[in-house]
Every structure is written in C-alpha cells, then in structure tokens.
Amino acid sequence: MDAFELIGAVHLVRPTGVRAHDLESLLLGLDRAPDSALFYHTVHPRLRHAGASETPNDDFSHWVGAVLQDAEIAERLSFAVQLHGDSASDVRGALHAALRASGEEARRRRAPEHGEFQFLAAETIALPTGDSAATPAALFELLATADASVWFNHLVERPWYGDRALFGWLEAHGERRLARWLDEAARSGLPLERVRRDVTRRWRRSRLGQATLDAAAQPDARRDRESHAVSNLVRLLRARESGR
Amino acid sequence: MSLVAVDTAGPSLLDGYRAVVGDEPLLMLERLAARLKGRRIAMVNSTATGGGVAEILHRLVRLLNELGVPTTWEVMPGDARFYGITKTIHNTLHGWPGALSADDRAHFMAVNERAARELALDGDLVLIHDPQPAALAQLRKRAGQHWVWRCHIDLSRANPDVWGFLSPLVAQHDAAVFSHVAFVPDLPIPAYLAPPSIDPLSDKNRELDEDEMDRLLAPFGLPAQTPLVTQVSRFDRIKDPIGVLAAFELLRRREAAHLVLAGGGADDDPEGAEVLAEVRARAADRRDVSILLLPNDAHLVINALQRRSTVVMQKSLREGFALTVSEALWKRRAVVASAVGGIPLQVIHERTGLLVRSIEGAALQTTRLLRNAALRRRLGAAGHEHVREHFLHPREARDYLAVFARLIETAAAA
Numbered sequence: 001m002d003a004f005e006l007i008g009a010v011h012l013v014r015p016t017g018v019r020a021h022d023l024e025s026l027l028l029g030l031d032r033a034p035d036s037a038l039f040y041h042t043v044h045p046r047l048r049h050a051g052a053s054e055t056p057n058d059d060f061s062h063w064v065g066a067v068l069q070d071a072e073i074a075e076r077l078s079f080a081v082q083l084h085g086d087s088a089s090d091v092r093g094a095l096h097a098a099l100r101a102s103g104e105e106a107r108r109r110r111a112p113e114h115g116e117f118q119f120l121a122a123e124t125i126a127l128p129t130g131d132s133a134a135t136p137a138a139l140f141e142l143l144a145t146a147d148a149s150v151w152f153n154h155l156v157e158r159p160w161y162g163d164r165a166l167f168g169w170l171e172a173h174g175e176r177r178l179a180r181w182l183d184e185a186a187r188s189g190l191p192l193e194r195v196r197r198d199v200t201r202r203w204r205r206s207r208l209g210q211a212t213l214d215a216a217a218q219p220d221a222r223r224d225r226e227s228h229a230v231s232n233l234v235r236l237l238r239a240r241e242s243g244r
Numbered sequence: 245m246s247l248v249a250v251d252t253a254g255p256s257l258l259d260g261y262r263a264v265v266g267d268e269p270l271l272m273l274e275r276l277a278a279r280l281k282g283r284r285i286a287m288v289n290s291t292a293t294g295g296g297v298a299e300i301l302h303r304l305v306r307l308l309n310e311l312g313v314p315t316t317w318e319v320m321p322g323d324a325r326f327y328g329i330t331k332t333i334h335n336t337l338h339g340w341p342g343a344l345s346a347d348d349r350a351h352f353m354a355v356n357e358r359a360a361r362e363l364a365l366d367g368d369l370v371l372i373h374d375p376q377p378a379a380l381a382q383l384r385k386r387a388g389q390h391w392v393w394r395c396h397i398d399l400s401r402a403n404p405d406v407w408g409f410l411s412p413l414v415a416q417h418d419a420a421v422f423s424h425v426a427f428v429p430d431l432p433i434p435a436y437l438a439p440p441s442i443d444p445l446s447d448k449n450r451e452l453d454e455d456e457m458d459r460l461l462a463p464f465g466l467p468a469q470t471p472l473v474t475q476v477s478r479f480d481r482i483k484d485p486i487g488v489l490a491a492f493e494l495l496r497r498r499e500a501a502h503l504v505l506a507g508g509g510a511d512d513d514p515e516g517a518e519v520l521a522e523v524r525a526r527a528a529d530r531r532d533v534s535i536l537l538l539p540n541d542a543h544l545v546i547n548a549l550q551r552r553s554t555v556v557m558q559k560s561l562r563e564g565f566a567l568t569v570s571e572a573l574w575k576r577r578a579v580v581a582s583a584v585g586g587i588p589l590q591v592i593h594e595r596t597g598l599l600v601r602s603i604e605g606a607a608l609q610t611t612r613l614l615r616n617a618a619l620r621r622r623l624g625a626a627g628h629e630h631v632r633e634h635f636l637h638p639r640e641a642r643d644y645l646a647v648f649a650r651l652i653e654t655a656a657a658a
Contacts, residue, residue, distance in 0.1 A: 010272050010646050013437045014427045114583075118425045120437070125646045126655070127275035147268045 003171045004139050005132040008149035009157065011122040012043060018119035023107045024071065025176070026060070027099045028119065029119055033086035035161075036121035042081045042091050043160055044122050046188050046199040050148035055082060060095060060117075066114045073102050078108070082189045087160060124157065136175035148192045155186035246363055247419055248292045248317040250305045253560040257307045258447040269638045277311035278646035283648070284369030285315040290330065290376035292319050294508060295478070295538045296567040297373050297396055301641070303443045307641050317609045320359035320377045328374045331515060333410070337375065338482060338562035339401025349409055353379055359385045369648045371627065372417065378620060381416040390651040392644075393417040396440065396564040398585040400426045417472060418651050421643070423565045423586045425540055438588055438643035441635045442570045447543035449574055452551060460548040466534060467502050471554035471614055474504040476571075479537075481532075482562040483507075487603050488525050489533065495609035496532065499614045506536040506549055551575050555613045555621070560605050563587055570635040573597065573627030578613045578620035580606055590635065596627035 018033045020026035030038070049056035056225035058081040065074030076098040082093035111117070129150060133139035143150065154166040170179035181202055185195040201203075262270045286306060289297050299550065301317050302470070308315040322330075326485060329348045336342040344352075356379035365384050365511050370391045371428055381391045399407065407429065414420060419434045428435045442449055449504075460515055473492060476481035485505050492503040495583060505523060527533040538545060556572035556579050563585030570590055572579050578596035581587045591597035598609040 008272070008275065010276065010642060012643070012650055015437065016430050017430075066280055108428050116428070118427060123436075123650060125276070125649050127272065127277075127279065129275070147271055149268075149272065 003132040003134045004166065006129045006139075006142055006146055006150050007153055008126050008127040008129055008147055009153040010149065011124065012042065013046075013120050013122060015117045016121050020117040020119070021111045021115075022109060023068065023070070023099055023102050025062070026064070026117060027096065029117070030092055030095055030099075033119040034121055035121045036123065038088050038091055039157070039160060040086055040120050040122040043156060046156060046189070046192055047148060047152040050152070052191040053191045053194075054191070056191065058085075062118045063111075067111050067117070068109050070102070071107065073098065073106060076101060083161075083187065086161070086187060102110055116134060124153075127151070128192075136170050136173050136178055139170075140178065140203055144196070144203075148196075152197055155182055156192075159183070161188065177206075193204050199226075245319045248301070248305075248319055250302055250309075250317065252309075254307055256310060257303065257477055257637075259396075260539045261307075261636070264444045265636060265638055269642065273311055273638055273642050273645065276642060276649055277308075277313050279649045280313050280369075280645060280652070283313065283368040283652070284366070285313055285369045285371060285644075285648070286365055286607050287315065287371050287373065288320060288363065288365070288377045288380065289317075289373035290320050290322060290327075290581070292317075296565070297442075298444075299448070299567070300440055300637070304644075307504070307637060308645075309630055311641070313645070316364070318357070318363045318365070320380070321362060322355055322376070326355040326376075332519055333375050334397060335482065336403035336406040337397050337399055337410075339403070340396075340482065340562065342403070344408075344409060356380055356554075357383060358525055359424075364413060369651075371644060375410055378410055379412045382413055385416060387513060388649060390416045390419075390655070392651070393420045395420060395422050395427065396484050398424070398427050398562055398564055399429050404430065414535055415515075416468040419647055421647060424589060427564075427585075428588055435646055436643070438567050438640060438647075439586055439635060440567060441637045441640035442567055442574060442631070443637050444574060448547050449571055452544070452548055456544075456558075457548040457552055460545050461552060462535060464534060466504065466552075467529075470500055470502045470532075472552055472557045473610055474506065474553040475500050475556060475557040475559065475616075476506045476550065476568045477558070478507045478561070479516045479523060481515070481519055482560060483521065484559050484561045485523045486526055486563070487606070488559045488601045489523065489608065490555055490607035492533070493558075494604065494646055495614070499611050501528075501554070501610075501614060502531070503533045504536060504549060504553070505533070506538055506546065508538045508542065513571055522597075546571075547575075550577060553577055555610050556589060557606065557610065559600070559603075560580065560587070566590070570631050571596075572655065575623070575634075576621075576624035576628045578623050579627065580609045580613065582606075587625065590630070592630070595623070596630045598621050600609055603636045 014031055016037050018029045020029045020244060045056040050111060060073040061078035064070050064077055077095060080094035080098040104221045131142045133142050156210040165181050182198050185199045285308060287301055291298050305315045305317045322537060327354050329372055360383035361381055370389060373394045374396055376613055385391050417433055421432055421436050422428045423439045425437055430607045448473050475488045524535055527535060550572050556577045558566050558569050558581035560566060560582050565586035569579055569581055569587055574597060579591055581591045583601055585601040590601050593599040597609050600606045601611050
C-alpha cells in the first residue's frame with residue numbers, strides 16, 4: 001500500500017512591490033498581486049494565529065478598518081474572505097465585489113503617510129517530517145500529534161493552491177468520511193488548533209464505535225477469557241478493600 | 245585573527261529556547277537544519293563587540309552549530325578611516341546629511357579587497373551583515389556558494405548617491421534580507437523580510453532577582469524611591485539623546501522622575517565620544533539625570549537597569565530596528581518609542597507600548613505612563629508576548645535557514 005508522508009512548512013515573506021494607499025489602489029493591487037500575495041494576506045493568518053480563539057482576521061480588512069478607518073468596507077472584506085477564501089480566484093473575485101460596493105467618497109479616503117498597504121507574498125519551504133503512514137487510521141494518529149504547520153500545509157495551503165492530495169489519498173484508501181471531515185473543518189476558517197481538536201474528537205468517537213463493534217465480533221472464548229479476567233480483578237480489589 | 249570565537253559554555257541553547265518558546269519553533273529549526281545537512285554557513289560583519297549585530301551573532305552562530313549546521317563568524321579588518329567612511333554610509337543610508345568622496349569610495353573598496361584576501365569565506369552559504377563588507381560578494385563569490393546580504397538599516401530615505409554606490413555591490417548577492425518592508429529598495433535579486441531578534445537566555449535578558457539587581461546597580465547611586473526613565477543606546481545622534489533630555493525636562497515640570505541615559509560605543513562607531521560630550525554638557529546642571537558610559541560587556545547592568553525602569557524610552561530619529569525596544573518589552577516594561585524604522589513592528593500603539601513623533605509627545609506619553617500603573621502592566625504583558633512570538637532568536641535563525649534552503653532549492657531547479 002502506498003504510504004502518505006506528512007510535510008510541514010515554513011514561509012518566507014517577500015515584498016511584491018505592489019502597494020495601495022486607498023480602496024481604489026487596493027482594487028488595482030488585487031489584480032496585479034500574485035496569488036502568493038493573496039495567500040499571504042488571507043490564508044496565512046490562520047497559521048500565524050493557529051492557537052487563536054476566533055477566526056483570525058485577514059490583512060486586507062484589518063488595514064481598511066485600522067488605517068483607512070472604514071469599518072463598513074472592512075466588515076464586507078472580512079466576510080468575503082471568510083466565505084470565499086478557498087482559492088485565489090474565489091477570494092480575488094469576492095474582494096473585488098466587496099470593494100466595488102464602496103461609495104465614491106470612501107474610495108478616495110487615503111491612508112496617512114507611511115500607512116500604505118504593502119502586498120507581501122509568502123514563499124513556501126516544505127519541511128518533511130519523516131512521518132508517513134500506510135493506512136488512514138495510522139495517518140490520523142500521526143496527524144493528531146503533528147505540529148500546526150503540517151495541518152496547515154495539507155489541509156489549507158495545498159488545497160488552496162489546488163493540490164488535494166491528502167483528501168484524495170484518504171478517499172482512495174476507503175476513508176471518504178474522514179476526508180470529508182477534514183475538508184469541511186479546513187474550509188470552516190476556524191483556527192487550526194480548534195480544527196485539530198474538533199476533528200480529532202470526531203475521529204476518536206467514530207473509532208470508539210468501531211472498537212465496540214470489533215469487540216462484539218470477537219470469538220466467544222476470547223470474550224469469556226476477558227470477562228473472567230475482569231471478574232478476577234474486581235474480586236481482588238474488593239478483597240483488598242475489605243482487608244484494609 | 246578574523247575568526248570570532250563564540251562562547252559555547254553553559255547549557256544547550258536549544259533546550260533553553262524550547263523552554264521559552266515551546267516545541268514547535270524548535271521543531272521547525274531542526275527540520276530546516278536537516279534540509280541544510282552538509283552545508284556550512286559563514287557570517288561576516290565588521291565588529292565582534294558592541295551594537296546589536298555583534299550581539300545577535302554571538303548567540304546565533306552558537307545556535308546554528310547546536311542545530312548541526314557548522315557556522316563560523318568572521319570580522320572583516322578595518323582602519324579608523326574605513327570606520328569613518330562606513331559611519332557616513334550608515335548615516336546617509338538612514339537619510340542623514342553627508343556624502344562620500346571618490347577617495348572614500350576607493351578606500352572602502354581597498355579595505356574590502358584586503359578583507360577578500362584575508363578572510364576564509366569558505367561557507368557554502370555566506371551571510372554578509374550590513375554595508376561594510378558589501379563588496380566581498382563581488383570580490384570573492386565562487387560557483388556553488390550562495391551569498392545573502394543582510395541589511396539592518398532603514399533604507400527608506402537612503403541618500404541616492406550613496407545607495408547608488410552600494411546597490412551594484414549588493415546586487416552581486418543571491419538574495420537580500422531586510423527588517424521591514426518599508427526598507428526594501430529596488431534590487432534585481434530576491435528580497436525577503438526578517439526582523440532581528442533578542443536572546444531571552446543571555447545576560448542582557450535573563451531573569452534577575454532583586455538582590456542581584458541591587459548589587460549590579462549599587463555603583464551608580466541611582467535613587468531608590470524615584471521612578472526611573474531610561475534610554476539604553478549608544479551615544480549617537482540618530483538615537484537622539486539630546487531629544488530625550490529635552491522631553492525629560494518637559495515632563496519634570498509635572499512629575500518626579502530620574503533619567504538614565506546608558507550606553508556604550510561600538511568599535512566601528514567613531515562619533516560616540518563627541519555625542520557623549522554634548523549630552524554631558526546639556527545635563528551638567530541636573531541632579532536628576534545619570535549618564536552611564538558602560539563597557540560593551542555590561543549586559544547584566546543593562547538588564548538590571550531596564551528591569552528597574554518604570555518607563556523605557558527609545559526616542560530615536562532613525563532606526564534600523566532598535567533591539568533595546570524588544571529587550572524592554574521582553575522584561576514587561578512600559579515603552580515610549582519613536583514611530584521610526586522597525587520600532588512600530590515592536591511597539592503597537594496602545595497595545596504593546598506607546599509611539600511618539602515629537603519631544604512633546606515623548607514627554608506626554610511618559611508622563612501618562614508614570615501616572616498609570618495599570619496601563620504599564622497591560623502594555624508590558626502584551627509586549628512580552630509579542631516579543632515571544634516574533635522577536636526571539638529561534639525565529640530569526642529559522643528565517644535565515646529558510647532563505648538558504650530556498651536558494652539551494654532554486655539553484656537545484658535551475
């Protein structure tokens with residue numbers, strides 16, 4: 001059976017040279033900036049704030065709210081990113097629509113000196129963990145204890161760039177349900193540690209049911225042996241308590 | 245001897261950092277180091293003592309070696325004239341007035357040529373810090389090596405003539421690293437962002453108990469009951485010690501406080517004595533000001549001073565980054581600092597400290613902090629966490645290793 005290897009990542013940040021000083025130039029910047037810049041400003045905050053209690057804000061709405069002081073457009077941008085953040089083209093289109101909805105006056109409001117928005121891009125350095133697994137169950141056990149960058153890399157970053165290898169591998173190995181849970185949790189926009197907690201709990205619960213079914217399917221002789229062992233243990237504990 | 249011997253005594257830095265930042269950042273470092281297995285790094289700068297770069301390198305070189313990436317640190321040779329020229333370069337790149345003559349440029353190149361002959365520079369990966377050794381790539385880079393220029397200076401207002409002299413030299417590198425996006429000039433090589441960092445385990449930043457602080461500060465006769473307002477910086481015009489004195493004079497009209505201006509000199513900074521004399525003259529009649537000229541190894545004294553300060557100031561006119569700000573934030577101090585260079589990366593106004601743009605602003609915000617202990621505690625606590633997340637050595641080491649990993653990857657793909 002082909003094994004799946006878990007890979008983490010670190011990101012180098014580089015300026016793209018694209019800048020915005022108002023909503024109009026932000027709109028133009030969205031067209032000029034590479035996908036890796038949209039990734040950095042809308043997706044990467046989930047890794048930067050992996051342990052946050054709430055969905056981390058994207059950089060665009062943060063800038064519009066904090067620097068341009070336009071709370072309404074900031075809300076719309078934030079909503080656009082959260083709802084349509086699954087790929088570069090989706091998020092670009094949604095941000096465009098939110099910005100186009102702004103009024104003339106809002107579009108002309110300029111950032112103060114040194115307050116311009118600098119489009120930055122993230123370059124990914126893949127870091128193999130050395131961990132690989134041949135079955136979905138084994139893979140999930142590795143994933144459950146893997147660092148946040150591994151979750152981010154396989155569940156968020158790669159799918160955002162169109163590489164859905166993890167989900168495909170799980171489906172090919174009979175775990176369509178786990179693939180769906182992971183995919184849904186990743187798309188939820190929730191902080192990564194929360195995603196890890198939720199999916200792990202769900203997976204363990206589902207495994208508990210499976211373990212019960214497995215136990216029920218065991219041969220009678222083995223069940224009797226185990227039942228006998230438990231009875232002996234209970235007798236031993238009672239005897240110790242009464243002798244105290 | 246150009247090779248700097250880095251102190252490797254004491255417990256492992258890796259274990260120490262793990263205790264401070266947790267497992268994940270260290271795991272990333274170990275994975276990156278594994279990717280660079282078999283490669284050697286050479287660091288090059290112009291001084292082994294004094295200044296933030298030397299301080300960083302003393303620990304970073306050790307950390308990289310502990311990670312299994314053999315790393316050496318070489319200091320280029322120089323003379324008084326060279327340091328005068330590089331001081332002019334430093335100041336003019338920060339936007340300060342000044343110019344380089346043709347003779348200055350020729351001498352700069354001659355010293356770099358000498359360095360190119362004398363230094364080993366035998367790393368597979370070479371990290372050149374700041375403008376002083378910037379010509380070495382042109383003179384010594386060989387096939388298979390990856391050279392990176394690490395700029396610790398704010399180039400956003402660089403003198404075009406001086407930058408015009410340096411930029412072709414910088415362009416001989418494979419990539420450049422800057423502390424802040426606003427500092428990045430047009431270059432034909434990839435530019436990456438990586439702010440510098442401090443060492444939470446060093447004598448400058450480790451925890452101190454009250455007795456230790458009493459003992460360290462006793463020689464200076466600082467008042468025990470009066471709140472201390474402190475600026476720790478070398479005596480340099482761009483650190484604006486005179487502006488700090490002016491702000492202090494203003495705030496003293498309403499608040500009791502004692503000002504401490506503490507600093508040393510760097511080997512490659514010839515202007516320090518002149519500025520110190522100006523500061524002493526300005527404060528000559530004041531009993532509420534202490535001017536401390538400290539040796540370069542007075543790390544524990546600086547640590548104690550920062551910890552005992554009610555407010556730490558950094559009223560620079562220009563800054564590359566100002567590591568003293570991160571040092572103060574790490575110690576949970578309330579910080580008032582100028583909104584210049586890399587300081588706003590560290591001081592997020594009203595969240596991790598207070599940013600100012602004038603002498604009056606410095607006086608106003610320092611007064612505000614002196615009067616409000618709850619505000620000091622809130623800013624200090626947030627500042628500490630901000631530094632833990634962004635400005636400690638493991639993060640800076642990670643960024644350098646990632647840049648080299650990227651260059652190797654790109655070269656292999658070509």
